[in-house]
Amino acid sequence: MKRQRGPHALPTTFSGNALKRGYIKIELSPLPSFDRTRLLCMVHAMSYPTLTGTFPSVAAGLKATTKLNNGLLMPWFGLGVFQVPVDADAARAVRTALDLGYRHIDTAALYHNERGVGQAVRESGIPRSEIFITTKVWNDDIRADRIEAAFEDSMTKLGLDYLDLYLLHWPIKGKHQSAWRTMEKLQRTGRIKTIGVSNYMIPHLDELLPKAEIVPAVNQIEFHPYLQSKPLHDYCRARDIRLTAWSPLMQAGPLLRDPVLTAIAKEHGRSVAQIVLRWDLQVGVITIPKSVNPARIAENAALFDFELSATEVAAIVALDRNQRNGADPFTFTF
Numbered sequence: 394m395k396r397q398r399g400p401h402a403l404p405t406t407f408s409g410n411a412l413k414r415g416y417i418k419i420e421l422s423p424l425p426s427f428d429r430t431r432l433l434c435m436v437h438a439m440s441y442p443t444l445t446g447t448f449p450s451v452a453a454g455l456k457a458t459t460k461l462n463n464g465l466l467m468p469w470f471g472l473g474v475f476q477v478p479v480d481a482d483a484a485r486a487v488r489t490a491l492d493l494g495y496r497h498i499d500t501a502a503l504y505h506n507e508r509g510v511g512q513a514v515r516e517s518g519i520p521r522s523e524i525f526i527t528t529k530v531w532n533d534d535i536r537a538d539r540i541e542a543a544f545e546d547s548m549t550k551l552g553l554d555y556l557d558l559y560l561l562h563w564p565i566k567g568k569h570q571s572a573w574r575t576m577e578k579l580q581r582t583g584r585i586k587t588i589g590v591s592n593y594m595i596p597h598l599d600e601l602l603p604k605a606e607i608v609p610a611v612n613q614i615e616f617h618p619y620l621q622s623k624p625l626h627d628y629c630r631a632r633d634i635r636l637t638a639w640s641p642l643m644q645a646g647p648l649l650r651d652p653v654l655t656a657i658a659k660e661h662g663r664s665v666a667q668i669v670l671r672w673d674l675q676v677g678v679i680t681i682p683k684s685v686n687p688a689r690i691a692e693n694a695a696l697f698d699f700e701l702s703a704t705e706v707a708a709i710v711a712l713d714r715n716q717r718n719g720a721d722p723f724t725f726t727f
């Protein structure tokens with residue numbers, strides 16, 4: 394039988410060889426609801442989305458979304474505001490970005506700029522429903538079982554009625570399941586559209602998922618050509634957990650001088666930053682570069698009128714060297 398799409402025929406078993414040939418075995422016995430969800434995720438993950446093609450304008454590209462595992466639409470591209478600790482600076486950067494057409498902002502309680510982010514969103518005049526806001530609960534609050542109170546603090550600072558995505562910022566030992574239960578409870582209040590994790594590696598997810606009633610929609614990790622974490626990416630892809638790249642530009646370090654990337658950039662008449670960010674989208678990873686510089690905020694978004702060839706994508710994939718810029722999720726001490 395040919396591979397089925399959509400919910401019409403739910404597979405109960407997959408045969409490895411048949412799957413490789415594009416075939417699956419269909420059995421029509423009823424499934425427990427949790428298995429059904431997992432299988433729907435697997436069916437969906439077979440056609441794991443990437444952003445390809447070009448758009449008529451930067452603003453149109455910035456509005457392009459990807460569907461998360463609960464149906465919520467998340468813009469592929471957004472602005473990060475890490476290391477912008479003054480609310481007025483964050484507000485200025487967010488406002489510049491929104492005026493250019495950005496519709497996705499990534500902050501965190503740790504960044505101490507949720508007030509500035511919320512202010513810029515409210516003052517932009519753009520309908521709230523058109524902007525996707527992520528914030529994150531900090532580690533101390535996870536350790537102290539203060540997630541609900543921390544969420545209230547964040548919402549007060551943001552000054553918004555609801556949040557699009559709330560993330561556990563780092564995997565805190567001994568707290569994966571209990572923290573996730575609180576996140577699920579928060580999502581059920583309706584004030585958060587979706588929940589996810591950040592810096593979760595395979596063993597962390599292996600601990601969280603068996604008891605989860607809601608599969609995390611997103612895992613935000615350090616991701617760039619020098620750190621591609623392929624096994625984790627495959628693991629998340631198979632479970633329909635979308636990756637978001639943090640430090641996609643490796644904080645403007647040596648990555649931006651890489652000779653392979655420089656050659657591809659020259660070929661397209663683009664900056665290395667643009668090549669890296671476009672590559673994220675073409676390999677199916679949401680990306681949130683940070684900038685407070687108006688020219689670079691504009692430069693980073695000009696990604697939607699060119700496309701990397703399959704050969705160029707493969708050349709960038711070949712740059713992987715498991716090189717971290719930030720903390721290691723297995724050994725961090727904060």
Ligand SMILES: NC(=O)c1ccc[n+]([C@@H]2O[C@H](COP(=O)([O-])OP(=O)(O)OC[C@H]3O[C@@H](n4cnc5c(N)ncnc54)[C@H](OP(=O)(O)O)[C@@H]3O)[C@@H](O)[C@H]2O)c1
Pocket residue numbers: 472473474475476499500562591592613614638639640641642643644645649664666667681682683684685686689690692693719
């Ligand atoms: N979940 C987590 O644990 C975690 C950790 C880190 C980051 N994040 C999120 O991911 C976002 C991005 O990561 P990041 O801020 O660490 O690093 P990044 O986006 O890789 O790099 C930001 C740095 O690159 C510079 N830059 C931006 N665009 C540039 C361009 N086109 N050419 C040259 N330099 C450029 C910025 O300076 P200017 O501002 O001066 O332009 C800034 O110094 C953060 O802001 C945050 O939202 C999450």
